[in-house]
Amino acid sequence: MEKSAPLKNRKSLGILGGMGPFASAEFLMAILSNFHADNDSQYPRIIMDSNTWIPSRSRAFLYGEASPVPGMIASCRALEGYGVDYIAIPCNSAQAWLNELQPQVSTPILDIREITTEALINRFPHCNQAIVLGGPVTYGLDTYKLYLEKRDIEYLKINAIEQKSVEDIIYACKKNIDRQILNEMYSRVLLSFEKKYGPQCVKILGCTEFGLLAFPSMDLCVVDSMLEYAAFTAKLLDCRDESDK
Secondary structure, eight states: OOOOOOGGGOOEEEEEEOSSHHHHHHHHHHHHHTOOOSSGGGSOEEEEEEOTTSOOHHHHHHHOOOOSHHHHHHHHHHHHTTTOSEEEOOOTTGGGGHHHHGGGOSSOEEOHHHHHHHHHHHHOTTOOEEEEEOOHHHHHTTTTHHHHHHTTOEEOOOOHHHHHHHHHHHHHHHTTOOHHHHHHHHHHHHHHHHHHHOTTSEEEEOSGGGGGSOOOSSOOOEEEHHHHHHHHHHHHHOOOOGGGO
8 A cells, every 4th residue: 555644743734825826826836846755645735826906016115006915814814724834825925924924914925035045055055146037126115135134145136227137037928928039038038147247146046937937948047036935845745754765
């Protein structure tokens, strides 16, 4: 008979998704891809609320429109109703409000910026500079700056023209345009940053939409926040014995 994970060790996850919906679906797939299970019961229990009705994080920041916080609180509390052990929010922009959100929710919410920064340190231990490619909130609030500087990594902020090229890719991902076109845009932008900032400067993909795209076929110092967030989350949820892995 195939083994099941011990019931007492099992952990469940709530995902507050929908920001955006394709990135959330890719995040779920990335978590499952970190498991090598023999049967359904060896995968974790995951409840996802793909709440696309939460107000735009970018518009709230740029134009003072409706805050996303009340909607995020409501969804997180609904996920808590399932008794989840952790909540993941695969959206860098949404996590800019984490200091407001976490006090309203008793379940630990996993911080994508902290997790991504730790992954960067582990993968590139000699890194001393990084740029972040993200949306208007991540860029405007420099949401990774404190996390990087705590680890003695200099945060280099890209200029407004470069940021526009990054946002063009993000919004194209949300529109679900042809993946080949997206990958071509993505490759051009990454190569331009590689040329300007040098190969030793780590490029943090600080928007989960980038997780939809394929890395260019070249050796670049890149850390994908969505993939690192998924890998960390999967490790938290993996309660199988070593003999089962």
